[in-house]
């Protein structure tokens with residue numbers, strides 16, 4: 001039974017779509033944005049009536065805190081790209097959901113096209129998708145309140161265990177937990193932070209190790225975005241835009257997983 005469950009789980013996660021957000025996770029994130037939801041119509045366009053998102057907003061509605069909650073997606077429901085769903089999207093004030101990861105690009109395209117305020121769950125790697133990355137780079141969207149470490153656990157149908165996924169919240173709603181200036185203490189050391197073979201920048205494997213005394217271009221992991229403070233750093237682009245060969249960065253012949261190129265802002269940060 002356990003083996004069968006693990007197999008089912010792998011198959012479901014391979015498609016990456018049928019896993020459901022736990023109520024406690026929805027509540028602990030959404031509670032930070034209550035002022036943005038006040039008297040608004042919330043659209044959960046990848047959800048059915050029993051989704052934790054719909055339940056959460058139904059509770060706010062019953063308390064007279066939001067105007068309404070609409071839902072239409074989920075298994076057998078309306079496609080979020082259909083004219084019907086797009087009409088609701090246009091009429092709604094805020095979109096809040098966990099969309100299918102396999103359609104995350106299409107999903108974000110719609111939010112961008114219709115300039116919707118939103119709060120959504122995405123895979124950490126979605127940050128490296130071109131349009132999402134550009135919006136993060138220009139500080140038009142940012143991570144939610146929940147920390148990235150440890151991922152999030154989701155309910156998988158027919159399985160008793162929840163499954164951990166490297167999921168994060170992304171939003172364009174202001175909140176009070178944006179990253180402050182990162183305290184840097186590491187010192188530049190060419191052995192520890194080598195130059196890339198194929199780009200004019202140094203490699204930094206951990207955001208917390210960004211050298212305090214280095215003002216040039218640095219390649220950092222995607223998780224840097226969680227700590228990104230636009231007053232402290234400038235995001236220059238994705239690795240492929242910077243490497244001479246248009247590929248992933250490499251150090252002494254070793255390929256390095258996705259990097260974001262950054263440098264410090266020129267102005268000093270007031271403490």
Ligand SMILES: C[S@@+](CC[C@H](N)C(=O)[O-])C[C@H]1O[C@@H](n2cnc3c(N)ncnc32)[C@H](O)[C@@H]1O
Nearest residue numbers: 017019020021046073074075079080098099100
């Ligand atoms: C990751 S699950 C999350 C479900 C729910 N939002 C939650 O958080 O519990 C994504 C959901 O999107 C639904 N879905 C897949 N393709 C869709 C589409 N084109 N339009 C709307 N929903 C879709 C799936 O059936 C699935 O239930």
